Amino acid sequence: MELPSRLVGRLKEDLELIPNEISTHSNHHIGINFYDDLSKLHLLAVKAGIKRAYFDSVKLPSIYQYVPLTSIDSTTLTDDTKFKIMMLKRAQTTAERLGLKFYVSNISRLDFVDTDSIPKEIVEQHARIVIPAKEFWIYSDEQVLDEIRKVEQGKMRHGDLLGYPSCCVDWLSQVKTLLLELCYEYYCKEQDPTKTEKLLKFLTENVEQVPRDEVAEVNRKISIHVAMTCQKFPFVVHHACGNCIDHQETPTSQLNTTYRSFAKLISPGLYSSIIKGARKYVYNYTKDWPSGPIQ
Numbered sequence: 001m002e003l004p005s006r007l008v009g010r011l012k013e014d015l016e017l018i019p020n021e022i023s024t025h026s027n028h029h030i031g032i033n034f035y036d037d038l039s040k041l042h043l044l045a046v047k048a049g050i051k052r053a054y055f056d057s058v059k060l061p062s063i064y065q066y067v068p069l070t071s072i073d074s075t076t077l078t079d080d081t082k083f084k085i086m087m088l089k090r091a092q093t094t095a096e097r098l099g100l101k102f103y104v105s106n107i108s109r110l111d112f113v114d115t116d117s118i119p120k121e122i123v124e125q126h127a128r129i130v131i132p133a134k135e136f137w138i139y140s141d142e143q144v145l146d147e148i149r150k151v152e153q154g155k156m157r158h159g160d161l162l163g164y165p166s167c168c169v170d171w172l173s174q175v176k177t178l179l180l181e182l183c184y185e186y187y188c189k190e191q192d193p194t195k196t197e198k199l200l201k202f203l204t205e206n207v208e209q210v211p212r213d214e215v216a217e218v219n220r221k222i223s224i225h226v227a228m229t230c231q232k233f234p235f236v237v238h239h240a241c242g243n244c245i246d247h248q249e250t251p252t253s254q255l256n257t258t259y260r261s262f263a264k265l266i267s268p269g270l271y272s273s274i275i276k277g278a279r280k281y282v283y284n285y286t287k288d289w290p291s292g293p294i295q
């Protein structure tokens, strides 16, 4: 990768403006800086024009579904949520320092694909539910805001705006849809599916916790993808699909190469910290797995 030396110089200065703890996934408190380092890299990638937008999110109690961030009573929040909101505000200050734009939105829709196993009207209503969470976006080009709004309205997938490989975006949509189908089947056996409001609440809040072996199996597979992506492609922020994990020269490996070269160019320190941090993160994430930790 080649970038004008003046730009590289400016990015090196910008790197110093980003706090060490910057990601809502930060594990700084247990000595793992992987997500913070990765966030620094991807914020600078937005600044350099390599990436269109940076994205992070925070889940909130459902009473805050439509409440602006500034009006939230923090005494009602758990420590974890308080931490995430603090990180969100920190990201806003950092964006301003870097001369980038900041936008907070509600999460309006998950990226599901069509399914025949759930009635169409339920899928449509489910897609319109606003999840009690705030997403935030950092970007530089004004036009990106139009696309963020499309994502907000469910007309564009997050991953497509964030430059993730479409094979991996498709994979995540399929997995989420499968979880939704399993959750719907479970609900129909246990409860009355004609009570739509209760059903939709269940489909929104319990998708990943339904006590079914199939759900546990899907969650296990997602965890494997998270760990394998981090191990093989430590410079990307999406979860890679099976094809990208199992084969060489894939869209994810190419993207990883781009961000790896960018990291090396901006800061050899950040570059090696991401590699070391990824190893530490994967070990920590997989250390209690029955098959043993991935090293």
Ligand SMILES: [Zn+2]
Pocket (backbone or CB within 6 Å): 165, 166, 167, 168, 169, 240, 241, 242, 243, 244, 250, 251, 252
């Ligand atoms: Zn892929």
